[in-house]
Amino acid sequence: MIKTRLVGLLSHAKKYIAYTVLWQWTALLAQVLAVFSVAGLLERIAYRTVTIPVIERTILTLALVAGIRFVCERMGARSSYLACVDVKQVLREKIYGKMLRLGASYSEQIPSSEVVQVSTEGVEQLETYFGKYLPQLFYSLVAPLTLFFVLCRISFRASGILLLCVPLIPVSIVVVQKLAKRLLNRYWSVYTGLGDSFLENLQGLTTLKIYQADRQKADEMDAESQNFRRITMKVLSMQLNSTSVMDVIAYGGAAIGMAVAVSEFLKGETGISGTLCIILLASEFFLPLRLLGSFFHIAMNGMAASDRIFRILDLPEPQKGKCALPDEPWDISLKDVRFSYEKDREILAGVDLELPAGSFVSLVGESGCGKSTVAGILAGKNRGYSGEITIGGASLAQVCEDEWMKQMAFVCHNSYLFKGTVEENLRMANPDATEEEMKDVLQQVNLLGFLQTQEGLQTKLPERASNLSGGQRQRLAIARALLKEAKIYLFDEATSNIDVESEEKIMDVIRKIAETKTVLLISHRLANVVKSDRICFLKDGRITENGSHEELMQADGAYRQLYDRQMALEQYGKEGSGA
Structure with missing residues (x-):
């Protein structure tokens, strides 16, 4: 009837329980006093020995008991409430x-x-x-x-x-x-x-x-x-x-x-x-x-x-890393990284990936090949991987998570926007940002003009920013990431649900970021990755091709086949719209 672990977990509530019991016990003693007074009066009445002072004393006792019980019930209820x-x-x-x-x-x-x-x-x-x-x-x-x-x-x-x-x-x-x-x-x-x-x-x-x-x-x-x-x-x-x-x-x-x-x-x-x-x-x-x-x-x-x-x-907690990241730029390295969502279905089957400090690396491949899983591992969403991931020479598992999160910005295709204002969502990335800085990142993602037709930075957003279009939500999420001033940016299909004109502007922003920051871009549209320093093609859980766009096109492998198919489809779409 008493769960000792539960009581132990909330041991500080014991005093309120003791107070409640004390008030109830005091009320009981008062009730006993009232019963004895009434019983004594009735006995005197039965034997016809009752006197006026006895009646007065009984009435006074009952009034006192009523007051005591009232106070006890109020105080008992308060103690119970505090508990x-x-x-x-x-x-x-x-x-x-x-x-x-x-x-x-x-x-x-x-x-x-x-x-x-x-x-x-x-x-x-x-x-x-x-x-x-x-x-x-x-x-x-x-x-x-x-x-x-x-x-x-x-x-x-x-x-x-x-x-x-x-x-x-x-x-x-x-x-x-x-x-x-x-x-x-x-x-x-x-x-x-x-x-x-x-x-x-x-x-x-x-x-x-x-x-x-x-x-x-x-x-x-x-x-x-x-x-x-x-x-x-x-x-x-x-x-x-x-x-x-x-x-x-x-x-x-x-x-x-x-x-x-x-x-x-x-x-x-x-x-x-x-x-x-x-x-x-x-x-x-x-x-x-x-x-x-x-x-x-x-x-x-x-x-x-x-x-x-x-x-x-009682859920097992991931081991907390304690290593601090160095101030100087650092390389990111993945060696033989494996990951499975289910025991019989391996998503990553030994990924080797290098992200040199300040580089612009793109990860591409067919849908379902594991691109987002790689991003999820680096962002801390997916754990339980095997292999080795190092940040500036330190194992990711040993790096302090808070420290890593401060240095990394992650934008996926469904980044969460909270109920509030545009400004409140932006300040999550940088609480000390000025109004000009917030407007600047909104301008970079081609969203400032629209917001100025609303209430500017004070434009109200309901849950998940449902009053914005899919493309506008995505651009706001990217603007928030830009405001963070991180050292590494992970973009996982960050330009999905965005019109072509805005997509090009956002890609210009990403390329500008890549001039001074480390950028990992995951994109299903290969036209976006052409100007990357290096492109890694993921297939069957492994990186099968690695190099610049020109090198991969000359290799005439799976990357070129996918690129040619996409270009043919886009050209067909342009001709169809022109007709």
Whole structure:
């Protein structure tokens, strides 16, 4: 019922749990005082010995108890709230910190949808575990013992029977926990699977509409939803049945204790006041545990969610490099680099690639040959490669990731743009950039003129900059990279989705960058790589041709064949448009 690792992870929340229990216990003592006062008054009334001072004293006691209980409930609720806030903040910080330590390659180990669901719904479930369940658990242990020590002076037998019946409720809870653990694990698996499908279908809704596959995906989601409904009903049924069992134990135990107290009263062994105290307080032996049972089911969900949280926190982290990069320009070297997304499908089968400092190198090849995988490895998105990659003579695995990210700019065909303004997106690359510097990079990518017809740098962008065209989004991403002033630039199909005129302007910018920086250009359009210092042709996971454009054309190999085909197609397209 207590997950020690979870409590240990959030040990600083213990004080709020202790405060909550303390306030609940104080309220219980106040209630005992009120019951004894009322029972004493009723006994005096029965024997006709009541006096005005006794009534006044009883009323004053009840008013004082009401005030104490009000303060205790308010302070208990505040302590519970502070525990909840603390737990949510700490857990989300730990998950976020873990994702940062996993780095850009986190998606290789866990889907984004699971991280989102665990960080939201899973953490919310644990809020109840710490804010309600744990305080109630400890109070449920303290309350029956307190009542026993108070009532045993009146009737040891009746109070003893009440105390002995109390453990039957946690026994039933433990039994339910054993039976429900597997069911709740299945529940979370189905829940995260449904969330994953929903997120994927939502992101690809436009594509589904275009191919009229939205009905098929809707039917698939209906089937997943029905599966989720069924397992949810099983969980609710389990909760209802266990609640019924706890009700029988609670009310049955209280009834037995009351019956014993009444029996002793009839035998003359206890007085009216003592009997009334036992009858009025008998349910208090069981109500804390009964309330614990209602929190228990939510807590079980929280503990199941904590398994998912610990799964994330226990993911193996890539080894952190500590080497600093030298200030002088450095060469980049890949030797016998191999990489596989799946065990039986090797994407890179021994790539050897040299990027001398200040060089302009292009990587080309047929679609699916592994060009983007090479860029992903250098950008830190793909790990688990074998072979050797060195930066200025230091192994990439040993280089400090933060240091490497500062020196490298990566632009791919779907670079992410955030909700906000154009300026906010640009300042991600250089927080200290001036307005003139930002306008200059926008001018270089042929985007400034359009933005001036809007709100300039303050043009608002929704999520993924959906109010811009594909080409405009790509140009803004390139402008952001230009503003970074990195030492190496990786362009992975950076000119895709851009019109020919803008493409030429961007290629001019890339060539200008290559005069002073190290540039690796990946492009499916070979016309863009003609002026590169060196062109590497990737085929079957290996670089099969290497040289300048003129050298590769003279070699009359796969590069020339691909280049000639593309030129023929482009010429045909020009003739067709001219006709």
